[in-house]
Structure formats: structure tokens, C-alpha cells
Amino acid sequence: MFDTSGLVSVEELPRNSALPDPFTFFNGEKVDSEAEWYERAEELRRLYQYYMYGVWPDSSQEQVTYSIDGDVMNITVEKGGKQVSFPVTYHVPDPETVPMPENGYPVIIAFLLLGQVQYANERGYAVITLNTNHIAADNLSRTGVFYELYPYGQTWQEQTGALMAWAWGVSKVIDALENGAKDQLNINPEYSIVTGVSRWGKAAAVAGAFDQRIKVTVPACSGAGGMAAFRYVSEGKTYDYSALGLDTPYLMSANEPLGSLQSSAERHWFNNNFLRFKHVDYLPFDQHLLAALCAAPDRYLFITGSYLYEDWTNPPGMWFTYLAARQVFDYLGIKDQIAIRLHRDGHMITDGDLVYLLEFCDYHFYGKEAQIDLEALTRSLYLEPANFDPAFAPYLG
Numbered sequence: 001m002f003d004t005s006g007l008v009s010v011e012e013l014p015r016n017s018a019l020p021d022p023f024t025f026f027n028g029e030k031v032d033s034e035a036e037w038y039e040r041a042e043e044l045r046r047l048y049q050y051y052m053y054g055v056w057p058d059s060s061q062e063q064v065t066y067s068i069d070g071d072v073m074n075i076t077v078e079k080g081g082k083q084v085s086f087p088v089t090y091h092v093p094d095p096e097t098v099p100m101p102e103n104g105y106p107v108i109i110a111f112l113l114l115g116q117v118q119y120a121n122e123r124g125y126a127v128i129t130l131n132t133n134h135i136a137a138d139n140l141s142r143t144g145v146f147y148e149l150y151p152y153g154q155t156w157q158e159q160t161g162a163l164m165a166w167a168w169g170v171s172k173v174i175d176a177l178e179n180g181a182k183d184q185l186n187i188n189p190e191y192s193i194v195t196g197v198s199r200w201g202k203a204a205a206v207a208g209a210f211d212q213r214i215k216v217t218v219p220a221c222s223g224a225g226g227m228a229a230f231r232y233v234s235e236g237k238t239y240d241y242s243a244l245g246l247d248t249p250y251l252m253s254a255n256e257p258l259g260s261l262q263s264s265a266e267r268h269w270f271n272n273n274f275l276r277f278k279h280v281d282y283l284p285f286d287q288h289l290l291a292a293l294c295a296a297p298d299r300y301l302f303i304t305g306s307y308l309y310e311d312w313t314n315p316p317g318m319w320f321t322y323l324a325a326r327q328v329f330d331y332l333g334i335k336d337q338i339a340i341r342l343h344r345d346g347h348m349i350t351d352g353d354l355v356y357l358l359e360f361c362d363y364h365f366y367g368k369e370a371q372i373d374l375e376a377l378t379r380s381l382y383l384e385p386a387n388f389d390p391a392f393a394p395y396l397g
Contacts, residue, residue, distance in 0.1 A: 007050055010276040017281045019231055022292055022328050026284065034332060044289050045210060051284060054160035054271035056210045057150050057168060064175040068184060073128075075176045077149065084145035086134035088173055091117050092126045092185055099124070104188035106215075106365060107177070109170055111196030111203060116354045123358050126187045128173055132200065136165035140268045159271040163199070163225070167207035170194050174213055191215055191365055193357075197348055198313075199269065202226035208301065209293035216361060217294045220304040220349045223313030224256040225269065227303050227321050229287050230280035232391070234316040240386035244307060244344050255314040288324035291338070295328045300337045302360060304353045307381065308345040315342055316389070319382045323395035330397075337364070339377035 006027060023031040023040070026047065031040050049055050063078040076085040093105055098121065107126040108114060117127045136144040142152040146165040153159065160168075177189035193216040196204040201222030208217025219227050238249040260266060262275050277283060294301040303322055305315045322340040329338045339360055343350045356377060362368040381387055 004046070004050060007046075010051065010273055010282065013282045013284055015279070015281045017231065019229065019286050019288060019324055020284060022289060022324075023331070037328070037331065041293055041295075044285060044293060047284055048209070048290065049164075049271075050156065050273060051277075052161075052270055052274045053164040053206055055150075055157060056164060057160065059168075059171070059175075062149075062175075064172055064179055066176040066179065066181050068181070073176065073181060073185075075172050077145070077172055079149050082149055084148050086131075086145050086169070086172075088128050088130050090126065090128045090185060090187075091121055092187065093121045093124055095186065098122065100186055101188070101366070103190070104182055104186045106191030106193065106361065107187045107189065108193045108195060109173055110194075111166065111170075111200035114195070114349065116349070116351060119351070119354060120358070123362075125193075125358060125361075126185065128187075130166075130169055130173060132162075132166045132169065132203070135169035136162045138162060138199070138268070140264065142268065156271060156273055159273075161268065161270040161274075163203045163206045163269045164210070166200070166203040167210055170204075170207045170214070171211045174211065189213070191361075193218060193361065195220060195349065197221050198223070199266075202269070205287075205290055208299075209290050212296065212299070214294075215298065216300040216302060216357075218302045218304065218349075218357060220353070221306060221310060221313050221347050222303075222318070223310075224258070224317075225261050225287075226313075226318075227287055227291060227305070228255070228314040228317035229320045229324070230258070230283060231286050232314070232317040232320040234314050235311070237316070239307075239316075239381070240384060241307060241381065243381060243384075246308075250308070252316070253311040255317065256312045286321075286324075288321045291321055291325035292328035295325070295332055295334065295338070297332070297334060300360075300364060301325070301329075301339070302357055302377075303338075303340040304349060304357075305340075305342050306345050306347065307342050310345070310347060313347075316382055316387075318342075319380050320389075320392065320395075323392055327395060339374075340380065341377055342380055 065076045067074045105126040109128045136146045195218035197220045201219040202225045205219040234252045235255045241250045305318045359370045
């Protein structure tokens with residue numbers, strides 16, 4: 001268990017309406033080097049565990065094995081005399097029609113379902129899908145294989161929310177691949193891409209922040225608790241979406257508030273400490289810092305969302321997170337390893353999103369020349385003069 005010295009109770013945290021600085025430690029000291037940034041990143045992981053998502057389990061005592069039956073891989077985890085199992089489904093390209101790269105195909109690990117499995121396979125990407133109901137129930141029951149191994153308890157050290165539990169499930173998939181399944185399935189776990197939509201987009205973001213083996217993190221339509229900045233409110237603002245075919249200004253309706261995340265319908269995603277926050281300004285982080293935890297020389301972040309009819313997910317807030325997190329990628333000299341694509345509409349990963357994602361991955365994994373403009377992944381309609389917020393300006397260097 002990590003050291004919590006220096007941390008304070010939720011009630012003792014100072015109020016701060018500005019985005020917390022990535023380069024200032026919790027105690028006020030400044031980050032002065034790349035090495036110190038990675039120390040700051042570890043501090044942020046501690047803060048997110050203590051104040052929001054709950055504990056990322058120490059898996060050093062886990063034993064992960066697998067068996068394969070048809071298109072299902074059953075994963076078994078043993079720890080402390082307990083044993084649990086859960087299935088995942090897989091689809092791998094046919095090597096007779098899609099040449100296999102050295103060390104195997106890259107793999108998309110998707111929460112629940114990816115609608116473009118065939119397309120991904122044709123592009124040379126394996127797909128593994130994980131049903132999170134096996135890992136942790138999406139309710140307050142705290143049931144599922146995760147909680148069989150790590151029961152939800154009375155102290156914060158025993159409190160892991162469902163988002164972190166689902167992220168653990170992804171980690172076990174990677175463990176199984178590394179423990180031999182990669183050779184049987186012709187999959188390269190070093191080229192893993194993790195994605196999900198909505199609440200599973202939040203979980204994908206958490207997985208990428210805490211399992212540093214994940215190469216590309218792709219949170220889709222993730223909103224509050226995912227990639228939308230808590231401190232950026234777009235509710236009530238109007239936007240010129242004429243480029244999307246709208247003839248009149250678009251009025252942004254309600255963004256998902258803190259109270260919704262703390263409600264009986266969603267509070268199980270987090271730990272008990274998170275329920276004690278009365279206002280987002282007391283959070284010692286914001287979601288640009290979760291995004292920044294994917295910043296490393298061999299890692300990537302690809303944020304997706306929707307402009308229209310997704311007001312609850314706060315798309316301008318996700319754009320703000322992208323801009324603010326890009327500071328860290330830029331500081332590490334990897335500015336082109338963070339991307340964002342906001343599609344027209346749809347609470348989903350669209351066909352267009354996947355085209356851009358796989359072009360992005362082909363370029364960065366294999367150096368393939370992109371067939372589309374990857375610079376589009378650095379732009380949005382929120383740069384248009386009618387939509388521009390001066391709050392964006394400090395992050396546009």
C-alpha cells in the first residue's frame with residue numbers, strides 16, 4: 001500500500017477554481033525535470049486512488065492463467081487461496097489474408113462491444129471484448145469476480161470503485177496474453193489499445209492511467225469522471241455548428257454534474273472519499289491530469305466524443321482536457337502522441353473514429369504513411385472564432 005503521508009481529508013482541501021498545474025506537486029513544490037514529472041505522475045496516481053477511484057490492487061500475489069475454447073478465452077485469477085474466472089471473446093485476423101506483423105497482431109481490448117470488429121480484423125488488428133458484468137456489477141452490490149478477490153470494506157484501503165475494478169479486468173487480459181495466450185492467438189500485447197464508450201469510456205481512461213503496459217488509451221464519449229474537465233462548464237453556451245449542417249446556433253444543455261456521479265445510480269463507480277466532495281473546486285486534480293498519466297515515450301492517448309446531442313458528456317470540456325493534457329505530452333517531447341476526434345453525433349465509436357484511430361496507430365506503430373490528415377486530430381470546431389473561449393488560449397502554444 002502506498003504512503004499517504006501529506007494527504008489530508010477531503011474537508012481540509014483548499015478551494016481552487018483553476019485547473020491544477022500538472023507541474024506542481026501536492027505540497028507546492030515545482031517539477032523541474034522529466035524525471036520529476038514521472039514522480040509527479042506517481043503522486044497523481046496516489047491522489048486519484050485516495051480521493052476518487054479507489055485502490056488499484058497490488059497484483060504481485062496474483063496468479064493469472066487462461067484456457068481457450070472456440071472464440072472464448074477464460075481467464076482465471078488466484079490470490080490468497082481464492083480463485084475466480086471470467087470469459088472474454090476474441091477475433092483475430094486471418095493470417096492467410098492479412099499478413100501478420102512480427103510478434104503478432106496489435107489488439108483492441110474493448111469494454112462490452114466494438115461495432116467494427118470485421119473492419120479492425122481486415123486492417124490487421126485483433127479484437128478482444130470484455131463484459132464488465134463479470135468483473136464488477138454496475139450497481140451498489142459490489143459483486144463480481146473483482147470483489148470476490150478484493151471485497152469492498154470500511155476503510156479507504158479496501159474501497160475500489162467499479163471503474164477501477166473494470167480497469168483491473170483489462171489488466172488481467174493483458175496478463176493472460178503475456179502468460180502465453182499471445183503465442184496461441186498471434187496477438188502482440190505490447191501493442192494494446194483499450195477503449196470503451198460512456199461509463200466504459202471512463203473505465204478505459206482509468207485503465208490507461210494505471211496500467212502503463214497499455215499502449216493506446218481510447219476513452220469515447222466519457223464525460224465527467226472520464227475526459228471532461230470538471231471545472232469547464234459548457235452548459236448554457238451557444239455554438240456555431242454550421243459546419244455540421246445546423247442552421248441555427250446550438251444551445252448546450254445540461255452537463256453531467258458532480259451530484260450525478262455521487263448519486264445512487266453512479267456512486268459505485270468511485271470510492272467513499274469521492275462522495276464527500278461538495279464542489280468540484282475542491283478536487284486536488286482535474287481530468288487533464290488523468291489524461292496526462294498516459295504520457296510516456298511509448299504510449300498514446302486518443303480521445304473521442306460527439307459534438308451534437310451529447311451535452312451531458314460536455315464535449316467542449318473534453319476538448320479543454322485535451323488542450324491542458326497536451327502540455328505534459330509537449331513537455332516530454334511527444335506532442336504528437338495525444339489526439340482528439342470529435343464526430344458529428346452518436347454516443348458511440350463511429351466508423352470514422354475507428355478509421356482515424358487505426359491510421360493513427362499504423363503511423364505510430366509501423367511508420368506507415370497515413371492515408372488521411374492526422375493533423376485533424378489536433379483540431380476542433382472550438383477553435384472557430386464563434387466558438388472560441390479565451391480559457392483555451394494559454395494551452396495553444
